[in-house]
Amino acid sequence: MSPEPQKGRAPSIRDVARLADVSHQTVSRVLNGHPSIRDETRQRVLDAMEALKYRPNRAARALVTSRSRTIGVLSATTGEYGPSSSIAAIEDAAREAGYFVNTANLAASTPAAIVDALKHLVLQDVEGLIVMAPQVRVFDVLAGMAMDIPYVSLQSTGQSDHRALAVDQIAGARAATQHLIDLGHHEIVHLAGPQDWIEAEARMRGFLDAIIDADLRTHPPILGDWTADFGYYAGRELSRYRDFSAVFAANDLMAIGLMHAFRDAGLDVPHDVSVVGFDDIPVAQHVSPPLTTVHQEFREVGRRAVALLLGELRGEPVSQSEEIVPALVVRGSSGPVHAALVHY
Amino acid sequence: MSPEPQKGRAPSIRDVARLADVSHQTVSRVLNGHPSIRDETRQRVLDAMEALKYRPNRAARALVTSRSRTIGVLSATTGEYGPSSSIAAIEDAAREAGYFVNTANLAASTPAAIVDALKHLVLQDVEGLIVMAPQVRVFDVLAGMAMDIPYVSLQSTGQSDHRALAVDQIAGARAATQHLIDLGHHEIVHLAGPQDWIEAEARMRGFLDAIIDADLRTHPPILGDWTADFGYYAGRELSRYRDFSAVFAANDLMAIGLMHAFRDAGLDVPHDVSVVGFDDIPVAQHVSPPLTTVHQEFREVGRRAVALLLGELRGEPVSQSEEIVPALVVRGSSGPVHAALVHY
DNA sequence: CTTTTCCATGTGAACGTGAACATCCGAACG
């Protein structure tokens, strides 16, 4: 037999108090882990909560504490592996910390769309923000809206802005480029991401650093949009010129599209052209040839972002953990330069 | 000069009321679009809200209405394109309808993990649930928890359970299989998904239906886990037997892994083996050979799920929209059967 | 033995909003 045939209304803290024969405040204390509660009393309250199937009312709590226990994620993904994994990891980590996550997706990267998404998150009363979107623009908009919400950015240029997570994209890109140089390539093209993404900018920087250090000719980078389709398009254009022996693409999807175009153009990867990507998405090792790329720990990045943000929310000294340096994974898409092509 | 130097507390409905020289209730009426408000009054209130930069307090509203305006998404993804896109679309649609979305990700598909995720969503006071996870188990758990939250499932077996979204996965799988049969294949293997996913079950059903209708030999299906790595593993095993001329994989990732394994084993796709996938993820057309697959409209599915759920929340008659029938996309990975292999 | 302190608990108020009911006023109706 059930203890009480709930009469419409959900049991509140006061119902529990009545059943446990204490004041509602004592129940509240049990709920919040207040130290000054006798064990026996606490147990009685817990039993009563169990009996009534009591569940705290989040809205009431949020109202009085003016804390929503919710963090917002501003993303701009259409389902790509990287951001999606990070978001999933963010949710896991937040859940573990007792926080909720609300994601707003950018339909476009126009200021209007950004304002829209931010307004939605603000309406939701998020306590903090994790930004995984064209950061440059987002920061502009954020500044313009004069909001004082703590935020954390998912990727950085390596210069430790305290609110940015330190993933050394520059080092990763540099390693990828150096790998090509070590293989003997002198004419390397960079297929970059949209330049309003900090990641894209950082990867280009790393690429240029390596090129300049090796005193090689710099080809003008191609500005892409992260998609495999664009990679294919770029590959078609590139194969008309063939004044290069390797391409470093700013992400795997573009690299895969690129390889497709080269294949269609009769170019062999890696014999005629070497290709290196960035991200190490799960299919990267299964395409033909398996893609040499830079491995990113997306889940780890998500976890750290949450840790960083929650730390800031608690007012803790921002303990920047060690930088994550993404690791180069050499597979079949990159190989030694082929003499015939070097002298174009 | 700013109207009022906000003294700590955010402006409330009463502050607006004072400034507009009306009662707080009038402000509330303006907020909720009550009809009986004089235009002049409404304007005065709106001006006051603007001047104070008033923003309604969600918690207070939720407390008094006991409606959170939040829907929950139970997902089980590690960043795959399909579910991720659907989730993004769900967020967009929900936002447009003034709802918030809270996603809980399943760490594992164990009952404990499911209970965990559901509890989190319930704590968040979600008004309804969209399930994109091993539905079979989730439904069991849901039943066991005796929760009366309306929910909608993202994919169905085709039999219109009123709470399930009608994507005719069976028809899609059938079309894929029939395509192989039409090409002359008689020995077709199915690389299935985990059987506690309704999608996996449906795709296998469609496969079997086509096979049986064509009176072909049924190979025992291989039960996979949706990942490319598993596809590769399965491909390695399969290439040891070679008593088949085509494989229908339950999703593209597994299909791509499969092709990789066949390549490694010296089998040519599609000459020696035809491969068909399911989903049409963005890389599908860029792998080598481009993958024949069944195209799914993930975003549309997400949108419809929201529409269905919100309809149910409003108590509207469940207007099941037309079924979505995914479309076969023929590319290079499938071709006519090669005689030498038919007689294995 | 008195005073202080601290622990365990209770009391009342406040958070910002919407619902129910009350009130006022002018128009329509008889």
Next chain:
DNA sequence: CGTTCGGATGTTCACGTTCACATGGAAAAG
């Protein structure tokens, strides 16, 4: 011209929780 009605607005209360403060008693300190 009185009565009724409904539109426009105001008043009061409730939602479920936490916070600030109060209280009583026992232990510690003098």
